[in-house]
Amino acid sequence: MTVIRRLALYAALPLVLVAVAGYGWYQFSDTGKRWRYEDALAGYCQGLIPAEESAVLTGYDTDAGLPLDYRDGGPGGYEFCKVGRHTLVIAEIPADARDDDGRPGVFDRLRPSPTGTLPLPLGGGWHGYTNRVSAAVVLTCAGRESSVVVGSQTGGDTVAGSAVARLLTATAERAADRWDCDAQTGGATPDDYPEPQEKSRFEAEGTCAGLPLRDRDDIDWIRETTAAPGTAPLESCVLGAARDAESRPELFGLTASFGPFAQAVAPLGDGADPEAGRLGDLLWGTAACPGDGARARFTLDPASPAGEGDDAFARAALAAFAERAAKQHGCTGLRLPD
Template identity: 45%
Template sequence: MKMLRRIAVFVVLPLAVAVVAGYIWYRTSETGKRWRYEDKLASYCAGLIPVAESAVFTGYSTDPGLPHDGRRGYGDETYYSCGVADLDISIGRVPVDAGTTPADEDSFLARLRPTSQDFVSTPLGGGWYGYTDLNSTGLVLACSDKPFSVVVAVDGDSSHADRRDVRQVAELAVGIGRKAADRWSCSFEDAGPVPPVAAQKQEASPYAATGTCAGLGIPEGDRYVHWAKEAPASANTPVEECVLLRETWAGHEQLYALTAYFGPYAQARRALGGYPNLLDRPSGLTSHRAWATASCPGAPQAVVEISATAYAQRPNAVRFLVDTLSAFAERAVKRHGCTDLRLPSVG
């Protein structure tokens, strides 16, 4: 009996101490912190969040680093919505025939839109088909062997608006996209490392624009439009934007916003609508808005629109809408290899 007690003292007790010490090490050491983080990510957001790219924002913290995790929709419309630090991530598939019926605000398509009021959408670059407006980032992976695209949408805020953070968000989106493509057996062209994202261009005269605002036909010295906010023109982005402004004593006021949507982002724009007939008419015109469409080989129909704010007061306002939309749309759809541009008529 004494021998058994000695065994208990010299074997079991050290073992218990080792277990407790191991648990404390697992809970408090940096290596243990990383292991816990990796364990959580194995199932978090369907296992689609990469470790290294997400840890840039979370510091390997699971709480509050990984704040919410959800699966939404059914069947092919299933998508994943989760948080990485203060970033909201949405990951899903968009079939090539999506966007032909109205979508609700809880659908995956509702996540596919630029969100910044201060910056225009800029291509990610490096061969990746995506954009960033410094608040939101979108990545589209076209599957060569499946009738859908894998899309990653990341929504943040102005705290990630510097170029270093923007690139890290893009790297996170690409890392997620690679995992999602593997999960859904999607073959796509991997463009490699994400390059530094192009800096936002300074506002310039629309007459001197060289990017997405080029060629609008606004004369130098126009009384109503004084400035253009643009991004580099590229065929490798699902969203192209141009914003026209006027100068006042209080600063620059937005007058017109021109946007071209391609791929899943065009599908989302049609499905979410916002004004009548976008789904069933190839073009349209109201007193403050006009839209056009174009056919894109092997891809969804493009949508191009112009909208005017309450500050946009000028003679022949409707004619200006159509003429400016026409100039913007012709260049944008040509860049993307689209044809059969359908423009509205003033009547």
């Protein structure tokens, strides 16, 4: 009996050693770490987060890298999860959905964080943007009135740059495939998203092009985006003054919102939101864009109460800004305030 027990022990010992070695390899090797990370992702955020693109931001850390997974399953539901320091919202948004300014929903999650950087086109043929804090990509589903949208908000001093752009586009492709959304996608995104710098009003060539600035001596500088025109769901132009070396205030901000980002604009004033109008000094107009359920929204917002001559300029500036943006996005039926 003793001999049999010893033989059994000798036979089992190699198996135990193999199991211990295998466990140690799985726990501590780089390959094992990657496998554990991929296993965790399979059930994280409905399995929509890609391993390769997310690992750049998490270092394959399944604890600190994947700390939040929430699903809002009600009307207008969405996936809400964190990848490293980046909070993602993933949703298919019907074209007739609107932000009713009621309980927090997907549009609140998508709304860009305030930042000094203009919304920059995501590039690579994608319909998206980044302002280096917030970013998003939109895929319009062919044959049905909805869009797959993946947005990101960045915490701390982390920049929503090229790594986030690659994560969002890869996630959007996975979501579109999962939800049977036939959509046109893009290719490689840029390696960097430099911040637009102030320049002379006479150098406008992008989102500020065409504005009646020649005779506005009070406007000393502009900020605009020039890359990939007509591809970002958010566009901006800023006009400012240079009163002295330290005082360079913004005077006017113009913004264009398309697709889900036009849907996310809460109604202005009471009752039905007209296609064009004003609320105080804020002016807005709209246009119908192909594939979008909501009319694109164009706004001009003065940083301070309008002065003498500002009203006529504001109307002319909004008209020029909206006409350029609408044309580049293929929008028609532009309506402007009377």
